Amino acid sequence: MAAQGIWGGTISFSLVAIPVRLVKAVEPRGLSFHLLHSKDYSRLSRRMFCPAEGTTVLPDELIKGYEILPDKYILMTDEELESVSPERSRTIEIVEFIDLKKADPVYYDHPYYLVPAKGGEKAYQLLVEVMRRTNKAGLAKFVLAEREYLVAVFSREGALALTTLHYHDEILPDDDISPKKGKTEAEEESRIKKSIEHMIEDFNPGKYADGRRKKLTDLLAAKMKERALVEAPAIEEEEGEGPADLVAALEESMRKVRESR
C-alpha cells in the first residue's frame, strides 16, 4: 500500500501501544466538471462578493459570523476558534471494546485503514488476530484536522480498519418510521422468507458499478472522437500588460536614464 499517511501516531489501550499510520480507504470516483463562460469558454473562478459595496472582497477582509437572527451575527475570530479546537492527538486511545455485530451501521461515517509503522508489525498482527477471533471493535476518541472524532477500530481481512462515527446527537430519530405492530400472517411471512432465501449470494460488490458514471465516460469518449472540443482563450494579464510589456517599459526608461547621464 503506497498510500501516504494522513496521520501518524500510536493506537493504544491499557499497556499496548502500536505505531500506526492512517490512510484513506475510499476514493470517490465521481466525474466533475469545470464551469466555463458560455461566451468564450474561459474557466471561471470564484470570488467573494460584497453585495453592499458591489465589489470583490479580498481574503484579509473576511471575518466569520454566526447568524443568530436574520442579519444579526456574533463575530468569531480565528484566535477564538482556535481556543476551542482540540489539541492535535498523537494517539488513538481505545477506551472500550464492543461487540462488532452490535455496532449500528447508521453511525458509520468515513472509513480508513490503519497501517503498521516501523517496529509495530508484530503487535499489530497480534491485535488484528485477537480482534478477529473475538469479533470485537474498539471505540476511541481521536483528533484529526482540528476535529474530535469518535471512531471504531476493527479487524478486517488481516488488517485494522478505522471508521469515524457520527455522534449520537447527529442521528435523527426513527420513532415515526416503524409502523405499529400488527398481526402477521404466517403464510405471508413464509413467502417472503422463501423469496429471500432464493436470492442469497456471497457479498461480492465488485459485480456492481456506477451505471451513470459508465454512460458518462462512454459519452465523453464518443464526443472526444468527434473532436467536439472548445478551447479557453489564453489569459492576457490586465489588457495585455504582461512581463513582456514591463521589460519593454523598463528598457525604454533605461534608455532615457542613459541619455541624461
Added chain:
Amino acid sequence: MSRTFVEIAGRRLPLSNLEKDLYPSYGFTKADILEYYRGIAPFILPHLKDRALTLKRYPEGVEQEFFFEKRCPGHRPEWVKTAEILHHDDEPMTSCVANDLETLIWVENLASLELHVPLARAVSPETPDSMVFDLDPGEGADILACSRAALILRDLLSHMGLATYVKTSGNKGLHVLVPLNRRETTFEDTKTFSKIAAEIMQKHYPDLVTAKMAKQERKEKVFINWSQNDAKKTMICVYSIRAREKPFVSFPLEWSEVERFMELGDPERLHVIQSDAVKRVKEQGDLFQEVLVKEQKLPHL
C-alpha cells in the same frame, strides 16, 4: 546579575546587566542601547508596528555569538503583543509585535541589538507594503559603487513613475524602497518587477552591478538583491542599530545627500552612527514617513 526596574505606561519592567559593554572596541553598554532605542522610539515604532518581529540577539555583545529568534520568548510579559504567523509555510508560530515603547525596551533588554521585520504586516502576510532593492557591495566594491548603482536605479524607477526612498543598511550597503501600500500588490508582483529591473540594470551596467546571487559573480560589483521581496524574508528595520564593531544604524538618507557624498568621494560619510542618528532624526524628522503611506502601483503588472 544586577537588576533595576523602569516603569513605562504603568508597566514595571526589570532591566538586567545594564553596565555590560556590548560593543567592546567602541564602548557601548546595554544601558546605552536602551537609551538609544528610547530616544529613537517615536521614529522606529511606526516602522515596527503590526509586523512579526525577528530578534537578533547578542547576549554577550557583538564580538560573541548571536542567535535569531523568530518565536516570541515564552517568558514574555502578558502585555507583549504577538502575532500568529506561519513559519516554513505551515508551522504556526507566535512572534512578538513591537507596537509600543515598553515592548521595544523589553526586547532590547534581551540584547536584541538588531530588529528585523518582514515587508508585510502580520495580518496580511502576502501583501508587501513596499518593494525593496537590497544593494550589497561584493568583495572589492564599496558604498560609493553602491551609491552610483542606487542613483541609476532611482532614475530608472522614476521614469517608470515610481518614487523611491533610500537608507543605509547600517552595514556596507544601501536599501532602495518603493512604497506600494496597496492591498492588490503581492510578493509575486514585487519579485517579478524587482527581478526584471535588476536584470536590466545588469544588462546596461555589467561592470557595476549584478543581479546574480552567486558569490563569484558579485566580486567588485554591487549585487542587487531582488529576492528579499518574499513573504518569508525579513529586512533590517529602518533606525535599527547594527551589530558591528561600532553601533552604526540603518538610517534614511535624502537622495541629494547620496549625490553629494558621491561627488565628495568619501564613502565613510554615508555611514551613520547611533549618536548622529538621534541628532539627525530630531532635526529632520522621519524621512521614511512616506514609505508607510505613499500609494503606488507597479506599472505593467
